[in-house]
Amino acid sequence: MKKNIAIIMGGFSSEYEISLKSGQVVYDTLDTSKYNAYRIHIFKTKWVFVNDLDEEFPVDKNDFSVLVNETKISFDCVFNAIHGSPGEDGFMQGYFELLGIPHTSCDMYQAALTFNKRDCLSALKPYGIKTAASYYVNQGDVIDEDAIVSKVGLPCFVKANKAGSSFGITKVYKKSELQKALDVAFKEDDEVIIESFLDGTEVSVGVIDYQGEIKVLPITEIVSDNDFFDYKAKYLGESQEITPARIDDELAEKVRAVAKKVYKVLKLKGFSRSEYIFKDGEPHLLEVNTVPGLTAASILPQQAAKAGISMSALFENAIETSLK
Structure with a gap:
């Protein structure tokens, strides 16, 4: 019997448009002989099933079911394609875990x-994971620009703490630019992280639970046409994403080992993609993404393709692994 798969997409953050694209790719890719796929749009104002005629049917949040033409549809598994809140920050995971519905993302x-x-x-620093020097600011704090520059130096990056796709991030060259950068970041989140600039090769490493084993995918080198790997570089073609990365075997082995360690230490499941910059021959972690982009142009599917894993196999594995 075919399984009913709810593909959740959309979300509450600036990343909702990217999420809709990822979710649509999953919907278009899943094998219809094995799965009944349903597009579920989740926004602050509505949770709805959207059929191929773009008709909307409300989701019953009591048990995450949908009533279509007086037929109740329940789901065997949820494929999580929401980037940002509430799909990547734990809210949907907690909801589905309470309902006992398997899902493709981490706990x-x-x-x-x-x-x-x-x-x-x-959390990762005690395990020897290297990172940039950082300084934390919360909305409403008194801003000590001298202390910030003393801690992280210039140039530095001002980032919204809980945001993705480079929303709310600015590269700052002068102390006088800090307040404007903080204003940009606070539009996305009420917490900010300010990090030192690491001048080195940037790479992205996908790690997945594939056929019962933790698999590190081929490494991607990020070469932005812009000042850094910003939104335009990520989504508007203003970058080169080179897989496999043009780094020597020693550096490749180091970053593979660190990425796998991060996955295991954090007890992740499903997809993950972590970003690193090499400084003094050592990979320094920037961030970990647990719901990475899933379009054909996205980094993780590109890496999977280099590893001989098709989009269909990648998505099916995520579903079957969660169903186990």
Whole structure:
């Protein structure tokens, strides 16, 4: 019997448009001989099933079911394609875990931890994971610009703590630019992390639970046409994403080992993609993504393709692994 798969997409953050694209790719890719796929749009104002005629049917949040033409549809598994809140920060994971519905992403605590850049980096430091020097600011704090520059130096990056796709991030060259950068970040989140600039090769490493084993995918080198790997570089073609990365075997082995260690230490499940910059020959972790982009142009599917894993196999594995 075919399984009913709810593909959740959308979300509450600036990343909702990217999420809709990822979710649509999953919907278009899943094998219809094995799965009945349903597009579920989740927004602050509505949770709805959207059929191929773009008709909307409300989701019953009591048990995450849908009533279509007087037929109740329940789901065997949820494929999580929501980037940002509430799909990547633990809220949906906790909801589905309470309902006992399998889902393709990591557990609630891991999602909340990895979505919080400050907490995630702090949790990993005792395990020897190297990171940039950082300074934390909360909305309403008195801003000590001299203390910030003394801690992280210039240039530096001002980032919204809980945001993705480079929303709320600015590269700052002068102390006088800090307040404007903080204003940009606070539009996305009420917490900010300010990090030192690491001048080195940037790479992205996908790690997945594939056929019962933790698999590190081929490494991607990020070469932005812009000042850094910003939104335009990520989504508007203003970058080169080179897989496999043009790094020597020693550096490749180092970053593979670190990425796998991060996955295991954090007890992740499903997909993950972590970003690193090499400084003095050592990979320094920038962040961990647990619901990475899933379009054909996205980094993790590109890496999977290099590893001989098709999009269909990648998505099916995520579903079957969660059903176990």
